[in-house]
Amino acid sequence: MNLTEAVKAAGIVGAGGAGFPTHVKLNAKAECFVVNAAECEPLIETDKYLCRTYADEIIAAVAAVATHLGAERAVIALKGKYRAEIAALSDAIGRMGAQVEIFEMGTFYPAGDEQTMVQQVTGRSVPERGLPLDVGCVVDNVGTLLNIFDALQGKNVTDKFLSVVGEVKAPIMLHVPVGTAITECVAAAEPTIGAYSLILGGPMMGKVLEDQAAIEAAVVTKTTGNIIVLPKDHYLFRRAALPMAAIRHQTRSACIQCRMCTDLCPRYLIGHQIRPNLVMRNLWREEGMEDNEEYLRAFGDAANCCDCGVCEMFACPMGLSPRKVNQYIKGQLRSRGIQVPRNMEPQAREFVDQRHTPTDRLVARLGLSQYYGLHAHTCKELHPETVFVAFSQHIGKPAIPVKAAGDHVEKGELLAQAAEGLSANIHASIAGVVEEITEKGARIRGRKE
Numbered sequence: 001m002n003l004t005e006a007v008k009a010a011g012i013v014g015a016g017g018a019g020f021p022t023h024v025k026l027n028a029k030a031e032c033f034v035v036n037a038a039e040c041e042p043l044i045e046t047d048k049y050l051c052r053t054y055a056d057e058i059i060a061a062v063a064a065v066a067t068h069l070g071a072e073r074a075v076i077a078l079k080g081k082y083r084a085e086i087a088a089l090s091d092a093i094g095r096m097g098a099q100v101e102i103f104e105m106g107t108f109y110p111a112g113d114e115q116t117m118v119q120q121v122t123g124r125s126v127p128e129r130g131l132p133l134d135v136g137c138v139v140d141n142v143g144t145l146l147n148i149f150d151a152l153q154g155k156n157v158t159d160k161f162l163s164v165v166g167e168v169k170a171p172i173m174l175h176v177p178v179g180t181a182i183t184e185c186v187a188a189a190e191p192t193i194g195a196y197s198l199i200l201g202g203p204m205m206g207k208v209l210e211d212q213a214a215i216e217a218a219v220v221t222k223t224t225g226n227i228i229v230l231p232k233d234h235y236l237f238r239r240a241a242l243p244m245a246a247i248r249h250q251t252r253s254a255c256i257q258c259r260m261c262t263d264l265c266p267r268y269l270i271g272h273q274i275r276p277n278l279v280m281r282n283l284w285r286e287e288g289m290e291d292n293e294e295y296l297r298a299f300g301d302a303a304n305c306c307d308c309g310v311c312e313m314f315a316c317p318m319g320l321s322p323r324k325v326n327q328y329i330k331g332q333l334r335s336r337g338i339q340v341p342r343n344m345e346p347q348a349r350e351f352v353d354q355r356h357t358p359t360d361r362l363v364a365r366l367g368l369s370q371y372y373g374l375h376a377h378t379c380k381e382l383h384p385e386t387v388f389v390a391f392s393q394h395i396g397k398p399a400i401p402v403k404a405a406g407d408h409v410e411k412g413e414l415l416a417q418a419a420e421g422l423s424a425n426i427h428a429s430i431a432g433v434v435e436e437i438t439e440k441g442a443r444i445r446g447r448k449e
């Protein structure tokens, strides 16, 4: 079995993003293999923990993948301030004689955005709505590399490392079976408040969970890397709840066209055609605009927005929401069937390195300073009695179940087979009995040892 087949069999998907099936990404040749260990958003601890704890495994996997891709460069990119992590990785590189570079990035957001990272590492800008492979690069998260190491030893993806931060006794790492209830993870971190809401992921782009039923139904997937526990009335939840009608009204009455949203936009900085201030300026006439050509001229830029949130959570002095307006406009572009042309050879703006958003100032704007700078030093293993393993934890089609209710399964056994096309295998994350199968996933009750 070659590397791509081993990765496919193990059910590996991107551990740090939306869950793109890794075997598809690795079915390529590339000049440069970039490993993303930059921990894009503040408060997340997982990548750092993996670099400190599993440096040998990560370097071995990086070398194997770089050889597989035929890459001339293999680079691990992380923030320069991660001294302990850089020391651990450098030590492993030295001992193993691996041809792997460490690339030190500044402490800014979104350092871990793969297009920003590729620009920083190679000086090349990825085309609008393109892939790193368009400029000869493949990018994978460091957690994905650890899974690849395991896959090369014949181990399927069954577990997940994640951090729990915010209103908890202390930030903590957890190692849990995929499908563990999010509430069990929070309980293990000993929350300091009774009523809480959650963000799964980072504070800028993570998934907000406020409703109690949604919190109780949520489970760990292959892409869960962090849980932030916050008071229900936190600024981030109030901001997330703002309806589009209110955003539209605020935009019309308060946008002063200062251009800060454009000047600090990470996609604008790498040379993409995106000027959120113009979208905001035109919003007042959007509803009555019938001509699609005119719509494209006024709003086509929104198609290049990556939802990073710099504009609304940091740049705008008026507290407006260009990101949400862009999300709304993207929906309108789709429903009108408007194709927005792509610049395939963007060039980074000359001031790209002077306009990064500093993470510490961003954290202060988000109302998270009290949690920033605290790190997870210990890792707890959880052994839940039951897990709910979702069949769709990745981009593409859901996996197709190969087990039925009542079946006994071993940990790591195939539970659902990747569908034709873009999909990924799903494995049982604990040994036990399949209690129920729904169209969404399988509940397994663990066997008592």
Ligand code: SF4
Residues within 6 Å of the ligand: 261, 264, 265, 266, 267, 268, 274, 276, 304, 305, 306, 307, 308, 309, 310, 311, 312, 322, 323, 326
């Ligand atoms: S969310 Fe804002 S800052 Fe980020 S890419 Fe979109 S327009 Fe630019």
Ligand code: SF4
Residues within 6 Å of the ligand: 254, 255, 256, 257, 258, 259, 260, 261, 262, 276, 277, 280, 315, 316, 317, 318, 319, 320, 321, 322
């Ligand atoms: S930063 Fe805010 S006020 Fe300035 S142009 Fe953008 S949306 Fe308008």
